Amino acid sequence: xxxxxxxxxxxxxxxxxxxxxxxxxxxxxxxxxxxxxxxxxxxxxxxxxxxxxxxxxxxxxxxxxxxxxxxxxxxxxxxxxxxxxxxxxxxxxxxxxxxxxxxxxxxxxxxxxxxxxxxxxxxxxxxxxxxxxxxxxxxxxxxxxxxxxxxxxxxxxxxxxxxxxxxxxxxxxxxxxxxxxxxxxxxxxxxxxxxxxxxxxxxxxxxxxxxxxxxxxxxxxxxxxxxxxxxxxxxxxxxxxxxxxxxxxxxxxxxxxxxxxxxxxxxxxxxxxxxxxxxxxxxxxxxxxxxxxxxxxxxxxxxxxxxxxxxxxxxxxxxxxxxxxxxxxxxxxxxxxxxxxxxxxxxxxxxxxxxxxxxxxxxxxxxxxxxxxxxxxxxxxxxxxxxxxxxxxxxxxxxxxxxxx
Numbered sequence: 001x002x003x004x005x006x007x008x009x010x011x012x013x014x015x016x017x018x019x020x021x022x023x024x025x026x027x028x029x030x031x032x033x034x035x036x037x038x039x040x041x042x043x044x045x046x047x048x049x050x051x052x053x054x055x056x057x058x059x060x061x062x063x064x065x066x067x068x069x070x071x072x073x074x075x076x077x078x079x080x081x082x083x084x085x086x087x088x089x090x091x092x093x094x095x096x097x098x099x100x101x102x103x104x105x106x107x108x109x110x111x112x113x114x115x116x117x118x119x120x121x122x123x124x125x126x127x128x129x130x131x132x133x134x135x136x137x138x139x140x141x142x143x144x145x146x147x148x149x150x151x152x153x154x155x156x157x158x159x160x161x162x163x164x165x166x167x168x169x170x171x172x173x174x175x176x177x178x179x180x181x182x183x184x185x186x187x188x189x190x191x192x193x194x195x196x197x198x199x200x201x202x203x204x205x206x207x208x209x210x211x212x213x214x215x216x217x218x219x220x221x222x223x224x225x226x227x228x229x230x231x232x233x234x235x236x237x238x239x240x241x242x243x244x245x246x247x248x249x250x251x252x253x254x255x256x257x258x259x260x261x262x263x264x265x266x267x268x269x270x271x272x273x274x275x276x277x278x279x280x281x282x283x284x285x286x287x288x289x290x291x292x293x294x295x296x297x298x299x300x301x302x303x304x305x306x307x308x309x310x311x312x313x314x315x316x317x318x319x320x321x322x323x324x325x326x327x328x329x330x331x332x333x334x335x336x337x338x339x340x341x342x343x344x345x346x347x348x349x350x351x352x353x354x355x356x357x358x359x360x361x362x363x364x365x366x367x368x369x370x371x372x373x374x375x376x377x378x379x380x381x382x383x384x385x386x387x388x389x390x391x392x393x394x395x396x397x398x399x400x401x402x403x404x405x
Contacts (some may be wrong), residue, residue, distance in 0.1 A: 034118065061173045175213075309350055
């Protein structure tokens with residue numbers, strides 16, 4: 001006991017780190033499976049290849065969904081929840097696949113059939129989970145699935161409403177992206193007579209496009225109903241980014257129209273939220289304002305737990321600055337650093353993904369985080385560029401067609 005062992009581990013609890021690495025390997029494999037299927041040379045059924053703006057919009061939906069989660073991660077631990085981490089991984093694979101295809105200018109090699117099915121599956125899953133969450137919320141009997149008593153802030157199939165909100169953020173923006181893509185590619189943009197627009201609404205393409213909007217409205221309504229303040233703020237900021245991105249790539253002659261159009265979409269969201277009842281959400285933000293005032297006064301109360309966790313986690317990072325305590329070891333290593341009462345409960349995560357990562361991996365993990373953020377913002381820029389090119393291509397093609405006619 002008085003002598004050091006021959007070998008010392010970088011992890012304070014190797015078994016937890018091994019379990020985490022197995023889970024991380026699973027995420028990596030999911031990423032490569034989705035990436036390889038999406039970039040396979042398999043031809044789409046029917047032999048039709050959508051115009052370039054379609055995959056660009058899919059990329060925008062994935063990029064903005066990731067952006068929303070990255071914002072939400074400042075106040076929660078969505079990426080430590082397997083369900084959300086898997087969907088986050090799938091979105092990253094979609095971004096990478098579409099980026100590679102655009103970079104190589106080889107759109108004919110994208111498996112649009114697989115990619116479309118995958119995106120539709122994500123949207124359907126989000127819609128069904130949102131619908132289930134709303135039904136359970138308004139028929140709540142204190143038990144998950146009306147059968148299982150589970151402590152925590154339950155909403156839908158999630159133990160915690162914050163993680164439900166994170167799931168809604170990722171799926172909601174994919175639905176919005178498909179809806180905007182349908183509008184960009186629809187002939188309604190050039191119809192001047194009202195009756196022609198009404199007739200288009202009865203077409204198959206219009207029905208599919210409006211179904212995506214319906215899914216986005218339900219998902220947004222469920223997100224606001226669950227009253228996750230971090231999720232609501234993150235989604236709102238990401239929606240602003242999404243709207244501005246669409247307006248940036250719109251032709252100059254149509255920017256005002258698309259601005260009005262985005263306002264109508266926002267109006268539908270607000271109407272849905274108002275219909276479902278925003279009282280609980282407003283009350284949650286009032287509690288937040290009260291908590292901020294108490295924090296300024298130096299008070300420690302249970303609903304100010306997260307700032308206490310973050311400050312203690314910073315001390316933990318200072319104690320293990322280079323390699324951290326080891327992946328998956330946060331809860332085991334946090335005990336000596338916690339300063340808040342034991343009655344406030346056992347802690348598994350830092351409720352802030354960035355601090356959690358730095359605590360477990362130190363400066364080494366910080367370098368990987370910076371590399372990832374650099375990669376992400378580069379892909380965001382590529383997405384905007386491809387959207388602009390796709391919009392210009394549509395305008396040129398339609399102008400030539402009009403001239404020919």
